[in-house]
Amino acid sequence: MGTVAATMARSGTGRTWPGARAALWLTLLVPFALGTPSSAGAGAGPPRRYSEAREPCDDWNPERNVYFGDLHVHTAFSQDASTQGTRNTPRDAYRFARGEPLGIQPYDAAGLPGRTLQLDRPLDFTAVTDHAEQLGETTICNTPGLTGYDSWVCHMYRRWPRAAFYVMNWRSSSGRPRFAFCGPGGQLCLDAAQTPWREIQSAAEAAYDRTSACTFTTFVGYEWTGARDLFNLHRNVIFRNAEVPALPISFYEVQDGPGLWAALRRDCVDADGACDALVIPHNSNLSGGLMFPGTRRDGSALDADDARAMARAEPLVEVMQHKGDSECDLSAVSGPSGMTGPDELCAFELLPYDGFVGQYFPILADPPPVSSFVRNALGRGLGLEEELGVNPYQYGLVASTDTHLGTPGAVAEDDFPGHGGAGKSAREGVPAGLPDEIDFNPGGLAVLWAEENSRDALFAAMRRREAYGTSGPRMTVRFFGGWGYGAELCQSEAFAAEGIAGGVPMGGVLPPAPDGAAAPRFAVWALRDPGRDGAPLQRIQIVKGWLENGTSREAVYDVAGGPNSASVDLATCEPRGAGADSLCAVWTDPDFDAGERAFYYARVLENPTCRWSQWVCRRAGVDCADPSSVGEGLEPCCAESHRPTVQERAWTSPVWYRPAP
Amino acid sequence: MSVRSPALHFALLGALLFAASRLLFADPDGRAGAARQLQPLPPLAGASDEELLFREALALGMHESDSLVRRRLIQNMRFVAGSAAQTADDELFREALALGMHQTDLVVRRRLIQKMALLAASEGRGREPGDHELQAFLTEHAARFARPEAVRLSQVFLSRERRGEALADDAKALLAALRADPGVELSGDPLPHPRDLPLRTREQLAKSFGPEFARAVFALPADGHGWQGPILSSYGLHGVRIHERQPARPARLAEVRGAVREALFEARAREALDRRLAALRARGGEEEETD
CATH class of the missing domain: 3.10.50.40 (Chitinase A; domain 3)
Structure with a gap:
């Protein structure tokens, strides 16, 4: 990796910074510096190096600010979006993320949209991630997420999916890498230049605020839409700056995660220039357990190099989105004394099937295996680390929407138009009744702690996993792990400074225990969403996973707040009962064993609120006691499986503990 | 037999291939295998922008040269041909075109429309703008870039x-x-x-x-x-x-050069696409009159 395009010093007013923070800066600077900081022009503030030209941000904060965004967004450039009537382009998506109103399908004959959406507050960052496989031949019917399933091929598929799968894979392999040659007369490269890839980059450039106001950041990205045996292996690729490969590396070129990582290394990370990329897998809940196999594709054992490549390429995983939650299932949590039984709070936006097929053919699908879930993968990562010395599944957590309307951040439960894609189509008209499949949801947000709102700073936050996900609301959550935090930290205005000084933030690995330290301590602080999407907080939990004699174990602790009597008036969707604006705890692991590997992450829960489907059912006047009130498309409102309320939540990236060697 | 057993899948596969061939190649008399008539394109008057772009792409032969369209059509043919999988790609591609599959396949259609639109737009991209032109654009759209x-x-x-x-x-x-x-x-x-x-x-x-x-x-x-x-x-x-x-203030060019440049290209592209569509509409009108 290479050149530094610009070195900039804070332009300023002669403001000086307390000397005590100088050391802190040094550690904060390094992550997004491509080289060593230059002292040139660094008089008034911290020198910042960027991998591309931009002004330093006015919002620089060495203790880091919180930024909310969406890293999973489809537009009309994705076939499964455009065939569903989506006309919004990447440029439109970025405008929407910045707060502008945006029309969405259905469109009338004059091309006017039938509906309009607008965020009540803009996002801080967004990556448009259209499918790299613009036509998606090989994945056409493997993933209703991908291509027009109005095509006759996909009609077939829906009727005989498993049989269709064999046919689809019974294709001649061209064997030629699409991007490595230009064909006779350069025709294929000409083709390539016409693809939307250039437009995707232009749109990102046009919307990125390179001024010192730093109001909005875009990332060039795409979705690698891989599948295996009909199970989802989809991953988003996010680039650090405007320097990106000539074309996205798609499922045509490489058919598995390791292939993707190797190709990205070759064409980007290790290539000359400033290109850098990371990969975020998503919908492990639909992977039939294949997203985190713990082995190579052929079933052979991983070695340390494999694990290193994995950990390097994939620092984050998308824990929740439109097509369900992937955190955990209802398997028993076998924890410390008094903590056995299922983690009931995992009953949140779970899909009942283990792959896309299940959406159409429940009989062909099983419930997702526990190995599909992120928490399980984090646990198996500990075991692999014990074996290989490297943890391949050292994932930080984010969430996003996976909108297929080009509407990043459209997460409001009370104003959900459906997200298209594999959900319901509104091409020919707004669907009667529920606007989307009952099992789907509006999705969540990715949240990053970074010094400023620039690509380099946000990318560095993703790399170091100082990230969390929410199921939509913008709660602020800080989480630190260390050895010496005192209980008084929650009373301190200097929570962040002391948290940083005394340990590691979310995403980090605990430093070695100092002499006399018996157990790690965790400081966690959650502040409710200040906007209209926010409900009061109910509790903070810490989820611990550890390796006990080679077996992965899990426990869940309530550390602040707790179960309460808050509820929702289902007739009005008005919340009832008290909750908290702010919750804070310094928690010591009561069951710590210094010889056992462990991870700890925080889960923050709001009081219950109406789920999107309940908003629709209520507004439609559905009364389940009166069948005549249940209009077309509203039948799910009265299904036994319908959950009228949700507890919105945030999941932080874990902090890991490694025993001294 | 479990629903996940390969035997069942192959049985289903057979049924699928049979059904697919019947469905695709059945003509109104029910003679399987007969080639379908090419569907006439809808009349031009009142055609949407997308329809105009689609026709123009076909008129330019884009469907014959686009590697992804080709791959899509060949795959469709392999999907239906099943047992005839030995047939060479070129032949399958010709057959698909003869069947008019490129006119009816939604994915091909979307691809060609998008490609045509991007082509028309990219023709308007023009030369790299100089500072003078960028500054003029920024001044004209000052509110959009205001800090x-x-x-x-x-x-x-x-x-x-x-x-x-x-x-x-x-x-x-x-x-x-x-x-x-x-x-x-x-x-x-x-x-x-x-x-x-x-x-x-x-x-x-x-x-x-x-x-x-x-x-x-x-x-x-x-x-x-x-x-x-x-x-x-x-x-x-x-x-x-x-x-x-x-206070809020107009942006300086140095701060927003990249965004202004992209916005300028976008404006040029939009104009180029509009010009192209207007020309297609005008030409289409003449052709209809001649018919």
């Missing part, structure tokens, strides 16, 4: 939930103390946002403290340099001291 108003402030926070009914009185006392000695080190209640905030726009303040707080801060008198408030946020009351206020 928002921002303030740099310190805030001392008193929590609604900690102080309950004493909140208003506590805030009054806090502000009195701060005003009496602006340098005094008074701590408020903890909040994960810093006491001394960097420059923030109204939008950014609203994201952290709620819209009421942002509105109130930006409504504070411009010359008020002391501690002001109390100001209500989503969490309680704040004493606020404004250190610096940057």
Whole structure:
């Protein structure tokens, strides 16, 4: 990796910074510096190096600010979006993320949209991630997420999916890498230049605020839409700056995660220039357990190099989105004394099937295996680390929407138009009744702690996993792990400074225990969403996973707040009962064993609120006691499986503990 | 037999291939295998922009040269041909075109429309703009690139939930103390946002403290340099001291060059596409008259 395009010093007013923070800066600077900081022009503030030209941000904060965004967004450039009537382009998506109103399908004959959406507050960052496989031949019917399933091929598929799968894979392999040659007369490269890839980059450039106001950041990205045996292996690729490969590396070129990582290394990370990329897998809940196999594709054992490549390429995983939650299932949590039984709070936006097929053919699908879930993968990562010395599944957590309307951040439960894609189509008209499949949801947000709102700073936050996900609301959550935090930290205005000084933030690995330290301590602080999407907080939990004699174990602790009597008036969707604006705890692991590997992450829960489907059912006047009130498309409102309320939540990236060697 | 067993899948596969071939190649007389008539394209008058682009792409033979269209059609043919999988790609591709599959396959259609639109637009991209042209574009669209108003402030926070009914009185006392000695080190209640905030726009303040707080801060008198408030946020009351206020201003080209350049290209592309569509519509009208 290479050149530094610009070195900039804070332009300023002669403001000086307390000397005590100088050391802190040094550690904060390094992550997004491509080289060593230059002292040139660094008089008034911290020198910042960027991998591309931009002004330093006015919002620089060495203790880091919180930024909310969406890293999973489809537009009309994705076939499964455009065939569903989506006309919004990447440029439109970025405008929407910045707060502008945006029309969405259905469109009338004059091309006017039938509906309009607008965020009540803009996002801080967004990556448009259209499918790299613009036509998606090989994945056409493997993933209703991908291509027009109005095509006759996909009609077939829906009727005989498993049989269709064999046919689809019974294709001649061209064997030629699409991007490595230009064909006779350069025709294929000409083709390539016409693809939307250039437009995707232009749109990102046009919307990125390179001024010192730093109001909005875009990332060039795409979705690698891989599948295996009909199970989802989809991953988003996010680039650090405007320097990106000539074309996205798609499922045509490489058919598995390791292939993707190797190709990205070759064409980007290790290539000359400033290109850098990371990969975020998503919908492990639909992977039939294949997203985190713990082995190579052929079933052979991983070695340390494999694990290193994995950990390097994939620092984050998308824990929740439109097509369900992937955190955990209802398997028993076998924890410390008094903590056995299922983690009931995992009953949140779970899909009942283990792959896309299940959406159409429940009989062909099983419930997702526990190995599909992120928490399980984090646990198996500990075991692999014990074996290989490297943890391949050292994932930080984010969430996003996976909108297929080009509407990043459209997460409001009370104003959900459906997200298209594999959900319901509104091409020919707004669907009667529920606007989307009952099992789907509006999705969540990715949240990053970074010094400023620039690509380099946000990318560095993703790399170091100082990230969390929410199921939509913008709660602020800080989480630190260390050895010496005192209980008084929650009373301190200097929570962040002391948290940083005394340990590691979310995403980090605990430093070695100092002499006399018996157990790690965790400081966690959650502040409710200040906007209209926010409900009061109910509790903070810490989820611990550890390796006990080679077996992965899990426990869940309530550390602040707790179960309460808050509820929702289902007739009005008005919340009832008290909750908290702010919750804070310094928690010591009561069951710590210094010889056992462990991870700890925080889960923050709001009081219950109406789920999107309940908003629709209520507004439609559905009364389940009166069948005549249940209009077309509203039948799910009265299904036994319908959950009228949700507890919105945030999941932080874990902090890991490694025993001294 | 389990629904996941390969035997069942192959049985289904056979049924599928049979059904697929019947469905695709059946003509109105029910003779399987007969080639379908090419569907005539809909009349041009009233054709949507997309329809115009699709026809133009076909007229330019894009469907014959586009590698992805080709791959798609060959795959479709292999899917239906099943047992005839030995047939060469070129032949399958010719057959697909003869069947008019490129006119009816939705994925091919979307691809060609998109490609045609991008081609028309990219023809308008034009030469690299110089500073003069960029500056002129920026001046013309100054509002779009304007830098928002921002303030740099310190805030001392008193929590609604900690102080309950004493909140208003506590805030009054806090502000009195701060005003009496602006340098005094008074701590408020903890909040994960810093006491001394960097420059923030109204939008950014609203994201952290709620819209009421942002509105109130930006409504504070411009010359008020002391501690002001109390100001209500989503969490309680704040004493606020404004250190610096940057008015909204037009952007300088150096700050927004990349965004202006892209916006200029976008405007050129939009114009080029409109010109192309207008030309197609005009030409289509002439052709219909000649018919």
